[in-house]
Amino acid sequence: MKADKGNMTMNVIFGAFLIVNMVRIGMAIYDRNQKVKEKKQCKCNGKE
Numbered sequence: 001m002k003a004d005k006g007n008m009t010m011n012v013i014f015g016a017f018l019i020v021n022m023v024r025i026g027m028a029i030y031d032r033n034q035k036v037k038e039k040k041q042c043k044c045n046g047k048e
């Protein structure tokens with residue numbers, strides 16, 4: 001039981017770590033996309 005409990009705790013920590021990393025990567029990609037969109041809008045506004 002002790003070994004199983006330890007493994008479960010490790011799995012929970014590892015799972016949470018993976019989720020946090022995925023969220024961070026997702027936010028970074030979203031940020032980059034937003035910046036690209038803003039740049040495109042600025043260029044369009046400048047031409048007009």
